[in-house]
Amino acid sequence: MALLEIENLRKAFRTPDGRIAPVVEVPRFCLDAGDQVALSGPSGTGKTTFLNLIAGILAADSGRITLDGHELNAMSEADRDRLRAGSIGYIFQTFNLLQGFTCLENVLLGMSFGPGADRDRARSLLERVGLGDRLDYHPRQLSTGQQQRVAVARALANRPKLVLADEPTGNLDPANAAQALALIRELCTEEGSALLLVSHDPTVLSAFPRRESLSALNQASRKGIAP
Amino acid sequence: MTLWLLVRRSLRQHLLSTVVTALSLALAGGLLMSVWVVKRQARATFTGQTGAWDAVLGARGAKLQLVLNALFHLEASPGNVAFSDFQTLSSNRAVALAIPIAVGDNYLGYRIVGTQTNLFTEAEASPGRRFRLASGGRWFEDGYREAVVGSFVAQRLGLKPGDTFKPYHGLNFNPKEQHDDEYVVTGILEPSNTPTDRVLWIPLAGLQNMSGHAAATASDVSAVLVKLRSPVAGQQLDLLYNKQGDRLTFAWPLGTVLAQLFDKMGWFDQVLELVAYLVALVAAGSVLASLYNSLSARRRDLAILRALGARRMTVFASIILEAVSVAALGMVLAWVLYGVILQTVAAVIRAQTGVVLDPWAWDPVLVIAPAGMVLLGALAGVLPALKAYSNPVAENLVPES
Structure with a gap:
């Protein structure tokens, strides 16, 4: 059984002029463990x-998302939160570190709810991502590359079955981007986590043996709506 | 642990508003506790001062004024009582002990009261406690210009046995009205925590015959302190002096008379209480406002926490816990403020009346008021917590451009 199975997934948003515009329309998508x-x-x-x-x-x-045997649409919000806390790691383009917390605390928060x-x-x-000497630093005291490495450590903290990475190298220079990408992939391999990485950077995409185009998956007519 | 970490960090990140809000809560809590305790202790302590006596006989007038003048050494004397009236009362079989006092002079603002030595040897300073002299002193002797000085006066004026002083005429200090008579201090009273600590005691005849006093009233006294043999005796004398007679006032029972004082001051208590409640409301409002305003800046942090798996209730609870923490911090400061206020008020009341309040005495309000304030803080946190609860995650994960 696949780790992630998506069937007939549909999500639409209301545009400022009142129209309902579909943003995601994916008939089928699967991802196996690892x-x-x-x-x-x-x-x-x-x-x-x-x-x-x-x-x-x-x-x-509408549609169905099944993650690790759990059908998300049939779950309450609290159960989805619980599933996310225990089974998903999320890496953001803008890192989304909590500025009031140290690196160590940010990573601890990544597992606290799971x-x-x-x-x-x-x-x-943090030692694995090369920040063993920055445990008590706050994010603002780190470079952007270091901040993304903290975010990677946080995403892997709860031993997730699936890591979602949203343009994780989008804010990094090419050298840091390559390092960050390699780190994410290595850590996912080490932890046995599946990785679904979103990017529009051809260099990043070329590093993956399996590549999917959301445009191809997505049957929805796009009107340039960014939710 | 996670909740507490979230709350601690948030409080630290908004340190200024945390401190200001906690201070306003402390002010409210401190005021509430102080008003309540001062009111209760003052009432109990003032009423307790009368315990050594059952009644006061004085000139016709208000009972409250008579009691305040004779027992608390406040207010002016309502008039004089003929010495024969004192003798008649003291020979009444219903009376266990009657001691005359005379007032009209002061020394540097502290009252001089003329009396008989049996006040010290037969009466009690407070229920169950006799008058006692500090070592090295003796009681004054009737007929001599000698004085026994209350502990508070002695401490304030630095008087000790062997020192001399010349009284001033009147109950208020006027440097131009000094008598020629010179008195020798023979003893200092041990502190009794009663109004007697604020008095210089001299022989009755000494005050009656002070240079410059009217000779016609030289034998009169200002009041008679009375210890009765039984409560029934009080009813008999009440009938005799207050209902059948019209020259004198028999103030009895003293508790009822003093209750009038607190009834008269009731409006003042109510105003203070109202102020404290208003401050509490304002403080609760400031908890609400500071948390609510801080949420705008924390929308992204809350969204990140939700993205990490925090449930809505976790976010809600963290805001409530934050409000409770600010309130609890405020209540710690409130106890400090309460201590300061009570020490100050107790010092003022002692200096003005001789009555001693105990700032550290236990009172249930010391727990009830802080608990109420913490609850109020928690309630004030509900609206911001609801806002945090409904914070949309996806749209707040993106930094504001």
């Missing part, structure tokens, strides 16, 4: 919405 897949698509094609639907942050209008805080694991993950 798979690493890159999803491409130009800006505004609903890539982030697609990831948010998989993460259970957004609820689909399996529970484990300081040793948080410390070893």
Whole structure:
């Protein structure tokens, strides 16, 4: 059985002029445990919405998302939160680190709502991403590359079955982007996590043996709506 | 643990508003506790001061004025009582002890009261406690210009046995009205925490015959302190002096008379209480406002927490816990403020009346008021918590451009 199965997924938003515009319309998409897949698509094609639907942050209008045997649409919001906390790691383009917390605390928060805080694991993950000497630093005291490495450590903290990465190298220079991408893929392999990475950068996409185009998957007519 | 970490960090990130809000809550809590405790203790302590006596006989007038003048050494004397009236009362079989006092002079603002030595040897300073002299002193002797000084006066004026002083005429200090008579301090009273600590005691005849006093009233006294043999005796004397007679006032029972004082001051208590409640409301409003305003800046943080798996209730609880924490911090400060206010008020009341309040005495309001304020803080956090609860995740994960 696939780790992630999507069938007839549909999500639409109301535009400022009152129209209902479909943003995601995916008839079928599957991901096996440990798979690493890159999803491409130009800006505004609903890539982030697609990831948010998989993460259970957004609820689909129709269709079915099954993650690790759990059908998201049939779950309450609290159950989706619980599933996300225990089974999903999320890496954002803008890192989304909590500025008031240290690196170590940010990583601890990545597991606090799921399996529970484990300081040793948080410390070893930060050491693994090369920030063992920055445990008590706050995000603003780090470079952008270092911040993304903290975000990677946080996403892997809860030993997720699936890591969602939304343009994780979009804010990094080419050298840092290559390092970050390699780190994400290595860590996912080490932890046995599947990876679904969204990017529109051809260099990033070319690193993945399996690539999907959301434009191809998405049957919805796009009107340039960015949710 | 996670909730507490979230709350601690948030409080630290908004340190200024945390401190200001906690201070306003502290002010409200401190005021509430102070008003309540001062009111209760003052009533209990003032009423307790009368315990050594059952009644006061004085000139015809208000009972409250008579009691305040004779027992608390406040207010002016309502008039004089003929010495024969004192003798008649003291020979009444219903009376266990009657001690005359005379007032009309002061020393540097502290009252001089003329009395008989049996006040110290036969009466009690407070229920169950005799008057006692500090070591090295003795009681004054009737017929001599000698004085026994209350502990508070002695401490304030630095008087000790062997020192001399010349009284001033009147109940209020006027440097131009000094008598020629010179008195020698023979003893200092041990502190009794009663109004007697604020008095310089001299022989009755000494005050009656002070240079410059009217000779015609030299034998009169200002009031008579009375200890009765039984409560029934009080009813008999009440009938005799207040209902059948029209020259004198028999203030009895003293608790009822003093209750009038607190009834008269009731409006003041109510105003203070109202102010405290208003401050509490304003403080609760400031908890609400500061949390609500801070949420605008924290929408993204809350969305990130939700993206990490935090449930809506976790976010809701963290805001409520934050409000409770600010309130709890405020209540710690409120206890400090309460201590400061009570110490100050107790010092003022002691200086003005001789009555001693105990700032550290237990009172249930010391727990009830802070608990109520913390609850109020939690309630004030509900609206911001609801806002955080309904914070949309997806649209707040993107940084504001």
